[in-house]
Amino acid sequence: MSAPETGLLDNEEQALAAAEGLVRAGPPGPGADAFADLTRQYARLLRHVRYLIKVSDRMQVELNHLNDRLRESEQKYRSLFENVSExxxxxxxxxxxxxxxxxxxxxxxxxxxxxxxxxxxxxxxxxxxxxxxxxxxxxxxxxxxxxxxxxxxxxxxxxxxxxxxxxxxxxxxxxxxxxxxxxxxxxxxxxxRMLEELRYLATTDGLTGLYNRRHFLELCERELLRSRRYRSEIVLLMLDADHFKTVNDTYGHSVGDEALRLIARLCRSQLREVDIIGRLGGEEFAVLLPQTSLQAGYEAAERLRNAIAQTALPLGDGRMLRFTVSIGVCSCATQKVTVEELLKAADQALYAAKDQGRNQVALQPEG
Ligand SMILES: Nc1nc2c(ncn2[C@@H]2O[C@H](COP(=O)(O)OP(=O)(O)OP(=O)(O)O)[C@@H](O)[C@H]2O)c(=O)[nH]1
Missing domain, CATH: 3.30.450.20 (PAS domain)
Structure with a gap:
């Protein structure tokens, strides 16, 4: 029999050894057999207890090991939790x-x-x-x-x-x-914010803040589809500053830029919120007026032309710059028309306005 593993049993072990010694010596007298039997049962019990203690010790070691691993794992994930930027x-x-x-x-x-x-x-x-x-x-x-x-x-x-x-x-x-x-x-x-800025840069004309040509044409495509679906009329204005080369040559490019900004401001103030305004390039602008008849579009163009002609641009040295624009107007009712066809028709009307002496609004040619 191996030695017990805990100090707790030391005395019992000694007691058992003493008892077994007594049994071997075979003390005479009544009750000797019963005493020997009791001693053997006690020895068996002791072995069980010792076995249970061993198992419990092993379990404790295993438990400590598991706890260590749990602590390590907890530390690992805690560290992720604590340090991650999300x-x-x-x-x-x-x-x-x-x-x-x-x-x-x-x-x-x-x-x-x-x-x-x-x-x-x-x-x-x-x-x-x-x-x-x-x-x-x-x-x-x-x-x-x-x-x-x-x-x-x-x-x-x-x-x-x-x-x-x-x-x-x-x-x-x-x-x-x-x-x-x-x-x-x-x-x-x-x-x-950066995406918004990129989107703004990709869709906006840097000088005037109006839609750039590409985005204007995209919006026109969308609006044309809508007008076709709802069978509503749509009007396109094409606007070009008159004798703009002279403005630039006389007052300088930066004054020319100011004049273009003024046109953009007046377009915004004279037209409706839903109207789509774009700078097609140079001194040429276009406006799409959804749900608008040709007559109403003509009136809007006339109002805009007049506002530009009436507004003077201060040059900073006491002088005021006055300039005019010509506007071509075309419309599509419910028939199938592409954006290119609309632009072409408005461009022809614009040429007509220039031909008629500028500072004019002209309608698309008949037919
Ligand atoms: N300041 C400035 N000028 C521009 C800009 N883009 C185009 N221009 C000028 O606009 C002028 C356009 O001149 P033209 O195409 O000859 O037309 P115009 O002088 O306006 O004459 P009409 O259109 O026939 O009345 C040119 O001088 C261009 O340099 C711009 O962004 N800023």
């Missing part, structure tokens, strides 16, 4: 945040997660989303159980609106009902 959150469906990482706290204007969690311990669900955005987010989660690359407008702690892209899912546990929402979000405000 915001991570776990929230209950009743609206309280269970945990957030430092990035999430910072994105929403807090220094530390603990500060964030304390501030929103009793908040309603998603305090950073207004009703519309909350509806979009929770509606998506309710319908699909996940929200992927969802772009939402959020309100930061200081009241500044930011854009985030969110990936989230609802979590169920084995008992069934939805328990929580886990998600990750990143601040895309800057990315969105």
């Amino acid at each position: 915001g991570i959150f776990i929230a209950q469906l009743d609206g309280r945040f269970v945990d957030v990482n430092p990035a999430l706290a910072q994105i929403l204007g807090y220094k530390m997660p603990v500060e964030f969690l304390r501030a929103h311990a009793e908040d309603s669900l998603w305090p950073f989303l207004d009703e519309t955005e909350k509806e979009r987010f929770l509606g998506t989660l309710a319908e699909y159980g996940v929200a992927t690359h969802l772009q939402l407008r959020m309100m930061r702690r200081d009241g500044v609106a930011i854009w985030v892209e969110i990936n989230a899912h609802t979590c169920t546990d084995v008992r069934g009902p939805v328990m929580a929402v886990e998600g990750m979000l990143s601040d895309i405000t800057e990315r969105k």
Whole structure:
């Protein structure tokens, strides 16, 4: 028999050895057999206890090992959670945040997660989303159980609106009902701003702020399709500054640029919000007037021509520049016409206006 592994049993072991010695010596007298039997049972019991202790020791070692691995794993994921640049959150469906990482706290204007969690311990669900955005987010989660690359407008702690892209899912546990929402979000405000800037640069004329030629033509295509579907009339104006070369040659290119900006401003102020205004290039502009008859288009062109002729551009040295424009007008009713055909017709009308002496509005040639 090997020695017991715990100090606790030392005395019992000695007692047992002593008892077995006594049995071997065979003390005479009544009860000797019963005593020997009891001693053997005690020895068996002791072996069981020792075995159980061994098993328990082994289990403890295994448990310690598992705990170490769990701690390592927890540390590994905790480190990811703490250091990743995306915001991570776990929230209950009743609206309280269970945990957030430092990035999430910072994105929403807090220094530390603990500060964030304390501030929103009793908040309603998603305090950073207004009703519309909350509806979009929770509606998506309710319908699909996940929200992927969802772009939402959020309100930061200081009241500044930011854009985030969110990936989230609802979590169920084995008992069934939805328990929580886990998600990750990143601040895309800057990315969105840059995209917006790029879109602006790609669609806008740098000098006047009007649509550039390419975007104007795209919008015309769209508007023509719409007018065909709703069988509405559409009018195109083509506008060209008169004797603009003389303006440039007399006053300089920068004054010419100012004059072009003035035309753009007057187009905006004299026409409707829905009218699409573009600079086709040089001193040539075009305006598409949706849902407009030829007569109404002519009147709008006349109003614009008159406003430009009546407006003087101060040159800074006391002098005022006056200049005029010619405008060609064409329309398409419900018949199939392409943008190119419309532009050509308006261009012909413009030539006619120039021919008739400039500072004129001319309609598209008949037929
Ligand atoms: N300042 C300025 N001038 C421009 C710009 N684009 C084109 N121009 C000028 O516009 C003038 C156009 O001249 P022309 O095509 O001969 O026409 P015009 O002198 O206006 O004569 P008509 O159109 O026949 O009345 C040229 O001098 C171009 O240099 C611009 O962005 N800025």
